[in-house]
Amino acid sequence: MADLSTNKVLGAILGAALLTVGLGVIVPEFFPLEPPAKDGFKVEVPPDLLGGTAAPAAAEVPPDWGTVLPKADIAAGQAATAVCQACHNFSPAGTNMIGPGLYGVVGRAPGSHPGFAYSSAMTDFAKKEPVWDYEHIYEFIKGPQAYLPGTKMTFAGLKDQQTRINVIAYLHSLGSNLPIPKPNPAKAPAGTTAAPAGATPANGPPTGGVAPTPTPASAQAHTGAEPPAK
Ligand code: HEC
Numbered sequence: 001m002a003d004l005s006t007n008k009v010l011g012a013i014l015g016a017a018l019l020t021v022g023l024g025v026i027v028p029e030f031f032p033l034e035p036p037a038k039d040g041f042k043v044e045v046p047p048d049l050l051g052g053t054a055a056p057a058a059a060e061v062p063p064d065w066g067t068v069l070p071k072a073d074i075a076a077g078q079a080a081t082a083v084c085q086a087c088h089n090f091s092p093a094g095t096n097m098i099g100p101g102l103y104g105v106v107g108r109a110p111g112s113h114p115g116f117a118y119s120s121a122m123t124d125f126a127k128k129e130p131v132w133d134y135e136h137i138y139e140f141i142k143g144p145q146a147y148l149p150g151t152k153m154t155f156a157g158l159k160d161q162q163t164r165i166n167v168i169a170y171l172h173s174l175g176s177n178l179p180i181p182k183p184n185p186a187k188a189p190a191g192t193t194a195a196p197a198g199a200t201p202a203n204g205p206p207t208g209g210v211a212p213t214p215t216p217a218s219a220q221a222h223t224g225a226e227p228p229a230k
Contacts (some may be wrong), residue, residue, distance in 0.1 A: 065134045066183040068165050069172065077170030080163050087155070090174060099153060105132055106171050107178030121150030133178060137171065138164050 081090065087098035094101030100113035111118040111126040118126075125148055129136055139147050141164055143157040158164050172178065 062135055062138065063161070063165060064184050064187040066181040067185070067187075069134070069169050069180050070183075072169035073166045074169050074173055076163075077166030077168070080158065080167050081170060083155075083158075084167075087153075092175060102171065102174070104175040104177070106134070106137065106168065106174075106176035108132055110136075119150055119152040121148050122152070131178075134168055134172075137168055141167065 081088075084090075084099075084102070088100070088102045089095040089097055090102050092103050094103050094113065096113065096116045100116035100118070105113075109126060109130055110132050111122040140153075141155075141158050143159075144151050144153040144155055146157075158167065172180070
């Protein structure tokens with residue numbers, strides 16, 4: 001009978017159609033379109049590029065921004081951001097790359113650059129810290145993972161203090177609205193790199209003819225000359 005073979009043909013077509021629909025529904029289950037947990041991109045910077053010795057973290061005293069920023073070397077800071085440029089754009093266009101655009105980042109709210117998908121570590125941080133001020137950027141770029149565990153910024157960090165100060169001065173020059181505070185000498189305790197040992201004394205011009213060079217011998221003589229107890 002003709003009806004029977006027509007039914008078989010229609011049945012075959014229907015079956016094929018169901019199978020196609022079924023696969024379409026099932027297959028995405030096996031290939032979920034989730035982003036990878038980590039960006040497959042890590043920039044390692046050799047320690048000697050970062051300014052040498054890794055000082056123990058606890059020993060570092062945060063600088064007095066009003067003192068160090070006006071003296072910072074913006075050009076050196078810009079040069080040091082070569083390592084950042086693999087991931088960040090610094091132009092006013094604010095283009096997002098692997099990392100968010102950084103133009104104007106000093107003084108802006110963390111995790112707030114339009115169009116960038118921040119980590120939850122960063123958005124959680126933003127709930128506690130409303131502003132990327134000098135101090136927070138200083139700590140973050142020293143060791144992003146240590147400062148903000150879970151951040152998507154897979155960068156070893158800039159260990160050298162002066163390099164970070166220069167980078168922050170450069171970032172500040174890029175359309176920042178955050179004022180530089182007045183110098184506060186009380187906040188710059190002796191022993192920090194805010195006053196480098198190599199600084200020339202203001203009253204000792206090289207033309208003076210005498211270049212006093214402290215020797216270990218004189219230092220020893222000094223410690224030996226303790227006044228007798230009375
Ligand atoms: C390997 C890529 C990479 C490198 C190199 C890198 N960053 Fe990042 N950076 C990121 C990513 C990704 C984020 C977003 C972090 C998140 O969401 O947790 C980020 C975030 C930041 C933020 C916070 C921005 C905001 O909008 O809240 C600052 C500031 C920053 N980076 C500065 C720097 C500086 C300065 C350097 C160079 C010394 C640098 N980064 C190097 C990838 C990188």
